[in-house]
Amino acid sequence: MDHIQMQMLRDIQKLEFTAIELTLYLDTHPDEQAPLNDYNKTAEKLDSLKMLYEKTYGPLMAYGFSSSPCPWRWIEGPWPWEITL
Amino acid sequence: MWLYEKILEYPVRVYKTDLRMAKYLMAQYGGPDSELSAGVRYLTQRYSMPTNRAKGLLTDIGTEELAHWEIIGTMIYKLIKDATPEQLRQEDLGGYFTEHGQAIYPADASGIPWTAAYIQATGDPVTDLHEDMAAEQKARTTYEHLIRLTDDPGIKDALRFLREREVVHFQRFGEELNRVQEELIANKVF
Amino acid sequence: MPKNSTTPSQNYPNPQAPQTPNKPPTPKNPATLSYYPLATLAQAYVPVQTYDKTFSPEEALEKGTLFPELYRPYPY
Numbered sequence A: 001m002d003h004i005q006m007q008m009l010r011d012i013q014k015l016e017f018t019a020i021e022l023t024l025y026l027d028t029h030p031d032e033q034a035p036l037n038d039y040n041k042t043a044e045k046l047d048s049l050k051m052l053y054e055k056t057y058g059p060l061m062a063y064g065f066s067s068s069p070c071p072w073r074w075i076e077g078p079w080p081w082e083i084t085l
Numbered sequence B: 001m002w003l004y005e006k007i008l009e010y011p012v013r014v015y016k017t018d019l020r021m022a023k024y025l026m027a028q029y030g031g032p033d034s035e036l037s038a039g040v041r042y043l044t045q046r047y048s049m050p051t052n053r054a055k056g057l058l059t060d061i062g063t064e065e066l067a068h069w070e071i072i073g074t075m076i077y078k079l080i081k082d083a084t085p086e087q088l089r090q091e092d093l094g095g096y097f098t099e100h101g102q103a104i105y106p107a108d109a110s111g112i113p114w115t116a117a118y119i120q121a122t123g124d125p126v127t128d129l130h131e132d133m134a135a136e137q138k139a140r141t142t143y144e145h146l147i148r149l150t151d152d153p154g155i156k157d158a159l160r161f162l163r164e165r166e167v168v169h170f171q172r173f174g175e176e177l178n179r180v181q182e183e184l185i186a187n188k189v190f
Numbered sequence C: 001m002p003k004n005s006t007t008p009s010q011n012y013p014n015p016q017a018p019q020t021p022n023k024p025p026t027p028k029n030p031a032t033l034s035y036y037p038l039a040t041l042a043q044a045y046v047p048v049q050t051y052d053k054t055f056s057p058e059e060a061l062e063k064g065t066l067f068p069e070l071y072r073p074y075p076y
């Protein structure tokens, strides 16, 4: 795993965590516009960052959520618990 | 349907073998107040929640707990993967090695296997949300005890993150409890 | 009444004693305080959070929350 992949994973983690926090907030405050705007902005950024990541490093999700070249890249290591950087 | 994403919610910066800490961390992997208990508890209770908000909240927090379970599993995996059977025996993990080798088995810090008896689903949303809030407090306390048992900056760092999540989850369950109580009173069910 | 029974008042603070104020920090939006003006007895409440400043995604991940008002660092 190279440093660029590591940095991209970090950046995805940051945006995804913001999305998690806003998800839980919106679950108990479903009628508020400001957090919803922030959620939608975060989702958009996260989407394009994940697409960029998957182009180089393979799918983050299986079950048809992203396509794969041959050979099937989903099973490529390291798996999340094996990352040592 | 559940989707697995090939990324941890929070990075685990653990580089050394530390069997004693691995054993303590089992509390959060397969103990009564573990992330596993939390995940199974919320994902079980959601079916009988009266509001869409509560169903959504329990689904989302339950799912996040499974991500936390993976973080704890990753920490334990990294802490024990390079240990020899002799080292495991010295740290009183000989029994664990006999039964599980180097697998990451859901048992608590004393080796007692995880059981569904750790959780409850009563079908009463007020009661279940109270259990959930108590569970968040118990998990927070367990994290505080774990933080005090280690000097390793990487372990401490991940534990601090997980501890703070319990505070946020408590707040969200509390907000939903307010609403559920309000609705039950309005519907004169309560 | 049995002689050795303690009076309940020995076990509880005297309600007439001067109260030491132990107020939670005042939220920026006072509406939070009045959200449940008439709390019912034998019922638990948590003040409802209002949306305010948030941490940057980087700071949020590092701290474990997006919300400064929910950040409770542990001093060990």
Ligand SMILES: [Fe+2]
Pocket (backbone or CB within 6 Å): B038, B065, B136, B139, B165, B166, B169
């Ligand atoms: Fe939690």
